[in-house]
Amino acid sequence: MKKLQTLLIGIISIILILFVCSQQLKKSQGFSSENTVTIYNWGDYIDPDLIKKFEKESGYKVRYETFDSNEAMFTKIKQGGTNYDIAIPSEYMIQKMMDEKMLVALDKSKIKGLSNIDPRFLNLSFDPNNQYSIPYFWGTLGIIYNDKFVSADKIKHWNDLWRPELKNNVMLIDGAREVMGLALNSEGQSLNSTNHTQLLEAKNKLNLLTPNIKAIVADEIKMYMVNEESAVAVSFSGEAAEMLENNEHLHYVIPSEGSNLWFDNIVMPKTVKNKKGAYAFINFMLEPKNAAQNAEYIGYSTPNQAAVSLLPKKITADKQFYPDDQTMANLEVYKNLGSKNLERYNDLFLEFKMYRK
Amino acid sequence: MRKKWRWSNIYLLLIFALLYIPIFYLIFYSFNKSGSMTHFEGITLEHYHTLFEDTRLLGIVIVTFLLAFLSALIATLIGTFGAMAIYYTKKRQMRTTLLSLNNILMVSPDVIIGASFLIFFTFLGLKLGFSSVLMAHIAFSIPIVVLMVLPKLQEMNDSMIDAARDLGAGNWAVIRKVIFPYIAPGIIAGYFMAFTYSLDDFAVTFFVTGNGFSTLSVEIYSRARQGINLEINALSTLLFLFSMLLVIGYYFVSQDNLTKKQKKRRKEQSEVADLL
Numbered sequence: 001m002k003k004l005q006t007l008l009i010g011i012i013s014i015i016l017i018l019f020v021c022s023q024q025l026k027k028s029q030g031f032s033s034e035n036t037v038t039i040y041n042w043g044d045y046i047d048p049d050l051i052k053k054f055e056k057e058s059g060y061k062v063r064y065e066t067f068d069s070n071e072a073m074f075t076k077i078k079q080g081g082t083n084y085d086i087a088i089p090s091e092y093m094i095q096k097m098m099d100e101k102m103l104v105a106l107d108k109s110k111i112k113g114l115s116n117i118d119p120r121f122l123n124l125s126f127d128p129n130n131q132y133s134i135p136y137f138w139g140t141l142g143i144i145y146n147d148k149f150v151s152a153d154k155i156k157h158w159n160d161l162w163r164p165e166l167k168n169n170v171m172l173i174d175g176a177r178e179v180m181g182l183a184l185n186s187e188g189q190s191l192n193s194t195n196h197t198q199l200l201e202a203k204n205k206l207n208l209l210t211p212n213i214k215a216i217v218a219d220e221i222k223m224y225m226v227n228e229e230s231a232v233a234v235s236f237s238g239e240a241a242e243m244l245e246n247n248e249h250l251h252y253v254i255p256s257e258g259s260n261l262w263f264d265n266i267v268m269p270k271t272v273k274n275k276k277g278a279y280a281f282i283n284f285m286l287e288p289k290n291a292a293q294n295a296e297y298i299g300y301s302t303p304n305q306a307a308v309s310l311l312p313k314k315i316t317a318d319k320q321f322y323p324d325d326q327t328m329a330n331l332e333v334y335k336n337l338g339s340k341n342l343e344r345y346n347d348l349f350l351e352f353k354m355y356r357k
Numbered sequence: 358m359r360k361k362w363r364w365s366n367i368y369l370l371l372i373f374a375l376l377y378i379p380i381f382y383l384i385f386y387s388f389n390k391s392g393s394m395t396h397f398e399g400i401t402l403e404h405y406h407t408l409f410e411d412t413r414l415l416g417i418v419i420v421t422f423l424l425a426f427l428s429a430l431i432a433t434l435i436g437t438f439g440a441m442a443i444y445y446t447k448k449r450q451m452r453t454t455l456l457s458l459n460n461i462l463m464v465s466p467d468v469i470i471g472a473s474f475l476i477f478f479t480f481l482g483l484k485l486g487f488s489s490v491l492m493a494h495i496a497f498s499i500p501i502v503v504l505m506v507l508p509k510l511q512e513m514n515d516s517m518i519d520a521a522r523d524l525g526a527g528n529w530a531v532i533r534k535v536i537f538p539y540i541a542p543g544i545i546a547g548y549f550m551a552f553t554y555s556l557d558d559f560a561v562t563f564f565v566t567g568n569g570f571s572t573l574s575v576e577i578y579s580r581a582r583q584g585i586n587l588e589i590n591a592l593s594t595l596l597f598l599f600s601m602l603l604v605i606g607y608y609f610v611s612q613d614n615l616t617k618k619q620k621k622r623r624k625e626q627s628e629v630a631d632l633l
Binding site: 012066 | 412415416419422423430475476479485486537538544545567569576579586
């Protein structure tokens with residue numbers, strides 16, 4: 001009994017100490033219900049200095065939470081329980097959230113600096129007139145290659161993935177729309193195609209790619225490519241930026257015949273509690289200086305035209321991440337194809353994954 | 358006595374190597390000058406500096422431990438009395454039913470428990486945050502405590518309680534003077550099991566966090582998308598050292614007890630020898 005008693009006293013005192021510590025920490029951060037802006041963003045997707053700067057300039061306190069996938073974020077917001085003021089999902093998820101009536105329409109009169117955004121990234125199919133969302137970052141789908149194993153002139157188009165010398169040396173990102181899309185693009189078709197014969201042709205073409213494929217993986221591609229496990233990979237530009245940073249032999253190409261253009265946009269979920277604070281944050285992020293600082297920290301491409309001019313030439317002249325107009329013209333944003341067509345994409349992709357020669 | 362060569366030693370060595378090499382690899386890279394784990398450039402303490410400047414992360418560490426200590430404490434209280442209630446249930450069928458219900462909770466996947474808590478809490482209109490996570494942790498720790506305490510109760514000799522009652526002890530006195538001292542090792546083991554369960558639980562916590570509250574496992578998981586920062590390596594190193602300290606401390610405490618007991622026995626023996 002004595003042992004239990006001392007243990008109990010010890011544990012309670014530890015709990016009290018920890019409690020006081022956490023209270024002290026909370027107090028020093030100064031949260032209260034009116035001045036808090038709750039932001040739900042991808043992990044490590046904003047320069048932490050910007051949050052501090054925003055707190056200082058606006059007087060609001062930022063409560064910052066992170067998620068790791070659009071789906072996780074969707075469930076969390078849909079279930080409620082937390083009052084998120086700002087969230088930053090990708091374009092297809094924005095459409096889904098709009099359909100589910102989970103977003104607040106933005107009041108344009110309260111947003112300053114929308115003109116800073118490149119008009120090419122406004123008024124897109126997933127959100128006409130940007131009623132619900134403001135672009136945060138954008139990127140593309142492309143090919144990453146290692147110049148130790150393949151020369152640059154051999155990797156320019158999607159069709160180059162089918163080259164026989166790349167046998168067992170290609171990694172693909174595990175996404176139905178991405179992989180089906182690249183096959184469609186390589187045939188000169190739209191990656192939003194719903195034409196059955198086109199889709200079937202694309203899938204048949206993918207079957208021919210099987211001997212070249214080393215793996216169909218997700219986030220691990222980054223690590224594999226940096227460690228030179230494979231010569232070529234298909235992945236997103238943001239991922240590519242990080243790979244390139246860690247291995248100078250790697251390069252990123254956007255096939256000129258067309259590819260996917262993706263977005264992560266700022267939205268205001270229906271759970272918003274501090275609308276004023278949310279608008280303040282949107283305006284803050286639209287300021288060219290802040291957008292530029294963020295883009296430099298994260299390494300993704302900013303849609304903010306005014307910010308692009310503030311960025312170092314070395315970054316913006318990089319065709320890999322700020323492609324020329326001709327390439328841009330061929331990029332396509334994913335359209336919501338409806339659940340039936342999406343199922344077809346998934347089925348065909350699955351068939352391709354199971355295909356063995 | 359000559360030491361015997363055994364194949365099992367190699368096996369043991371292999372297992373320990375397998376378990377410890379990744380940890381040492383991680384610790385090694387926490388001192389890396391370059392920002393990633395791809396190649397080693399040189400030694401620096403920079404990541405430890407950024408760790409201590411990151412008040413958000415430190416705050417998360419503190420609440421994670423607070424949560425673990427507190428939820429384990431409450432779960433132990435409830436679990437201990439729960440085990441006693443199961444043990445003293447008269448009807449045999451009822452008792453086995455209760456026990457199987459407890460076991461089902463033990464083996465059901467964390468993801469299911471987490472999702473059901475999320476649905477339940479939002480249905481009740483509770484705000485997600487510290488209290489929701491605390492309740493979830495208490496709930497999934499209770500079955501563990503019950504399972505730790507119950508065998509001790511079954512080992513106990515019931516005639517001790519009868520004897521205590523014959524000597525005029527009331528209910529509370531029986532619990533305090535007879536049952537608790539006897540099952541103390543089970544309670545302590547249950548507490549520490551619950552503590553570690555709470556500390557590294559991800560699946561349940563992930564569902565029921567919200568409103569700015571986050572624990573270490575959830576935070577590290579969402580950061581991992583961008584490749585794990587070396588700051589996390591630094592933090593893991595510190596946590597590893599901390600748990601090592603705990604183990605060493607526990608070793609000395611138990612060693613101390615043993616020597617005291619041994620001393621006492623020796624003293625008694627010599628006294629007996631003197632008398633003879």
